[in-house]
Amino acid sequence: MIYRSLFPRDVFAELDRLQREMQQGFRLSPSIRGIARGGFPAMNVGGTPQSVEIYAFAPGIDASSLDVQIEKGMLIIAGERQRQAPGTDATVHIDERFEGRFRRVVTLPDDIDPNLVDAKYTDGVLRISVARKQSALPRRITIQ
């Protein structure tokens, strides 16, 4: 936990964020795109036989400023989180929340259909549902 009042957004805040990333990071097997854990937004990815579900925990963002793209089998989520600047007579005691531009990239499985994507923003969580290709769904074959 940090208690700072002198220098908002200084190097100690960055060290604190790094430390949190490391504390949380060791449980994750390293990815080609580095240690993503602790980044913003935090993401959970899951799947069902019909779809791939991505949850991005991005609170306090105007949904219209979020940019979601599927490109070459990758899902890209980008945006910016702005914060009201504190007044000149205000003191910042704790400063942990993310501020600024963000961009996260997730590799999608091969069997998804990039034309069937649904995105919803509820309670600060962006849920993206990408359908799997019809041909990839399991089918029962009747025996004659």
Added chain:
Amino acid sequence: MSDNSQVTKPNPNDEGTLLPPVDVIEDASGITLYADLPGVPKDKLHLQVEADTLTIEGGIDLEMPGGIEASHAEVSLSRYRRVFTLSKELDPNKVSAEFKNGVLKLSIPKAEHAQPRKVEIRVA
């Protein structure tokens, strides 16, 4: 106002909680606290002020399709909890809260007697 989440006894019925990141800003009229609680619907947010202890708790409720299997999880717990100790110049009866898009904004005004006053210096 100080953070004592680490030293308070954990609830016996929970296996672990997420510590939401916060910003705390103080000006002449009081303290404003912002907390990131993504995934918490309004009815699962609990705020409590008891004596000088402020507790923020929230349960994550995500809409999930049946039969989902997680392949990568950065948010692996479903509850947030953070506890702060308020200092005595803050007025716990006048806390107001706003909750929108997973961000909680708490305004805790200073008690009347604690509002800033200019101290006159007499030169002897």
